[in-house]
Amino acid sequence: MTESGNSSGSPRAQETSLCIPTSLHARAKRRIAVLEEEVEILKQDKVTKQRKTTYYVSQGRAIRRMVALYTPIEDLIAENDRHCEDGDSDATIEQDRHQRGYIELSKTLPWIHQKLTSLDHEESEDMLRKGGVDSARGDDTGTLKELVASWVNIDCHPTPLIRTDDKHHRGFVNDACGRMLCPAEWRWDDPVVRAGIRDRTTAYIVSENSWPLFMYEGYEASVKNLERGLMKSKLLVMGFKAIFTSPSSANEADGDSPRDCLHCLPSTLRFLPLTMNLTLFLLVRFALSNITSWRTVDADFDYQLFWNNIVDFFEDPPGPAARARVHALLEWWTRQVSDC
Numbered sequence: 001m002t003e004s005g006n007s008s009g010s011p012r013a014q015e016t017s018l019c020i021p022t023s024l025h026a027r028a029k030r031r032i033a034v035l036e037e038e039v040e041i042l043k044q045d046k047v048t049k050q051r052k053t054t055y056y057v058s059q060g061r062a063i064r065r066m067v068a069l070y071t072p073i074e075d076l077i078a079e080n081d082r083h084c085e086d087g088d089s090d091a092t093i094e095q096d097r098h099q100r101g102y103i104e105l106s107k108t109l110p111w112i113h114q115k116l117t118s119l120d121h122e123e124s125e126d127m128l129r130k131g132g133v134d135s136a137r138g139d140d141t142g143t144l145k146e147l148v149a150s151w152v153n154i155d156c157h158p159t160p161l162i163r164t165d166d167k168h169h170r171g172f173v174n175d176a177c178g179r180m181l182c183p184a185e186w187r188w189d190d191p192v193v194r195a196g197i198r199d200r201t202t203a204y205i206v207s208e209n210s211w212p213l214f215m216y217e218g219y220e221a222s223v224k225n226l227e228r229g230l231m232k233s234k235l236l237v238m239g240f241k242a243i244f245t246s247p248s249s250a251n252e253a254d255g256d257s258p259r260d261c262l263h264c265l266p267s268t269l270r271f272l273p274l275t276m277n278l279t280l281f282l283l284v285r286f287a288l289s290n291i292t293s294w295r296t297v298d299a300d301f302d303y304q305l306f307w308n309n310i311v312d313f314f315e316d317p318p319g320p321a322a323r324a325r326v327h328a329l330l331e332w333w334t335r336q337v338s339d340c
Contacts, residue, residue: 148287171290183210184221208306
């Protein structure tokens with residue numbers, strides 16, 4: 001017995017195989033509408049993904065500002081893994097620095113490991129190394145390039161004034177910038193010192209092993225006590241506020257604004273992260289120099305070694321008295337940025 005319902009020759013099969021002629025133009029319009037809808041869905045998915053990645057890129061910007069200026073973040077994570085497996089009994093000075101950097105990383109971005117697991121390779125790479133991490137320093141140097149010149153013009157009244165849009169006439173060729181960059185143990189007003197620095201004679205090599213005057217309160221240092229006033233300059237305080245709050249808030253370092261800065265600061269900045277200071281010192285030094293693009297070595301001055309010296313000053317003080325002075329210095333900084 002034949003089952004007519006399953007036969008291709010049945011009336012039902014013949015009925016469904018037929019098509020009702022419609023306008024070619026109408027069919028094309030409907031197909032275009034479907035495709036446009038699919039494209040719109042894809043666009044929305046892409047925007048959602050871009051927003052997610054952009055958010056983590058912006059979060060990654062904090063790494064260079066608040067955690068480590070030079071060390072790759074992957075090295076910090078790897079050092080923590082090594083620390084967990086092998087302990088710290090045989091750790092080198094560099095490994096100890098990396099571990100302290102990792103601890104600061106986990107405080108600054110406590111979600112980082114969970115998010116790196118959920119992001120794909122391209123997104124995580126962008127967050128850690130490319131769009132976020134590397135652009136932060138470029139933005140900060142651009143911000144301070146003009147502002148530092150303006151502040152030095154106001155404080156030092158150089159003739160001629162320092163151009164805010166040009167770095168070629170800064171550095172030691174400029175008397176005002178040269179004074180700020182001069183090592184604290186030398187007197188810039190001494191023509192022998194000034195000429196020796198500019199000529200890079202062996203007796204006056206400016207290296208990362210000296211504290212420059214721009215880091216001192218009143219831009220003056222005591223040869224008998226080189227820690228007095230160190231890292232308390234108005235230039236540093238204004239630079240901090242320009243980068244971590246807003247350029248206009250830098251005026252508050254001079255008491256020009258009646259606002260209570262504590263209410264203007266993000267909550268994460270009310271307890272001053274150490275590395276924010278460390279990054280700032282290098283950025284201000286770069287703004288005073290005549291080099292036009294960021295590089296690790298400027299003549300005889302190595303920025304990375306300078307960074308390490310500052311890290312050691314804060315994190316590895318030699319004894320309880322030095323630790324107490326560092327603690328007092330950090331408390332001073334917290335007051336400067338949270339109380340006008």
